[in-house]
Amino acid sequence: MAQAKYHFISGLPRSGSTLLAAILRQNPRFQAGMSSPVGSFVNSLLSLVSAGSEFASQVDNAQRKNLLCGLFDSYYKNETDKEVIFDTNRMWCAKLSTILDMFPGAKIIACARNVAWIMDSIERQFRSNPYENTKLFGNNMGRSTVYQRCEGLAQHEQLVGFAWAALREAFYGENAKSILVIDYELLSQVPEKVMPLVYDFIGEPHFQHDFNHVEYDAPDFDLQLGIPGMHRVKPKVEFTERRTILPPDLFDKYSKMSFWTDPSGSAANVIAPKINSKGNEA
Known part of the structure; x- marks a missing residue:
């Protein structure tokens, strides 16, 4: 069997990446899931063979590339029946040049969402577990009020801030044409229109998805974060209107x-509502 193709799911948290993976995995040719540890493996390995390490002089660039590619092949070695593998991690937007050098032709599907609704979604998760000190916040002061919680999440080294900065870097970078940004609202409202565009972007034949029976859950992972239900996907893909709690x-x-x-100034591909000059959706 030919070696599997690699593509990547990245973007902002609480923006539909797990939903997208749950939809994609309905295709028997595809492997997709929630955030994998491969991104952390890549960072750890690079630190071991880069400048400042005792092993740096013993490993050249060609060997570094081989080692990193080997991480992917080893992690997904058991997925022998899959032709296309989507690895999910918010850091991939910040590693776009590395990805394209390792896997020419690879694409990144970046999930995005109005950041206010991301903060709202995380805040709802936090308030639904009042007897749990989630790991999303570093200390008691950092989680004490909604203002401190949002401010902490927005820092560039934290959950929302890092993902936002990485996506912005990739969006305006020299490899932006390899990115497809999908706004959560459109994915949840009209998945039957969005998914064919995803298939066209990655160059794969269309597949008939069942948007009424899409399920995914990772209870063990969510419990160790202290946020039960964080990656639970409901069976039916739909958008639910609600008032913000912020x-x-x-x-x-x-x-x-x-x-x-506003895609002007970027070569990225975008599936999102357009904002007019007055700041409203058009």
Whole structure:
């Protein structure tokens, strides 16, 4: 059997990456899931063979590339019946040049969402578990109020801030044409229109998905984070309207961070509502 093709799912948290993976895995040719440890393996291995390490002088660039490619092949070695593998990690947007050098022709599907609704979603998860100190926040002061929680999440080394900065880097970078940004609202509202565009982007034949029976769950992973249900996907793909639980000033602040709705200045491919000059969806 020919070696599997690798593509990548990345982007912002709480923006549909697990939902997208759950849809894609309905295709028997595809392997997709929630965030994998391969990204961490890549970073750890690079630190062992880069400048400052005692082994740096013993490993050249060709060997580094072979070692990194070997991580993917080893991790997915048992997926012998899969022709296309989607590895999920928010760091892939920050590693785009490395990905394309290892796997020419690879694509990144970056899930995005109005950052205010991302903060709202995380805040809802936090409040639904009042007797659990989730690992998303470093200390008690960092989780004490919604203002501190959102501010902490938005820092560039934290959950939302890092993913946002990585996506923005890739979106305006020299390899942006290898990215497809999918806004969560459109994926959840009209998956039957979005998924054919995904297949066209990765150059694969279309597949008839069942959007009424899409399920995925990772209870053990979510429990060790202290956020039960974080990666649970409901059977039916649908968009649910709701009021935000964020204070108005916070919601307004983070609503202004959706740079992908204006693709001018970027070669990235975008599936998202357009924002007109007045700041409203068009």
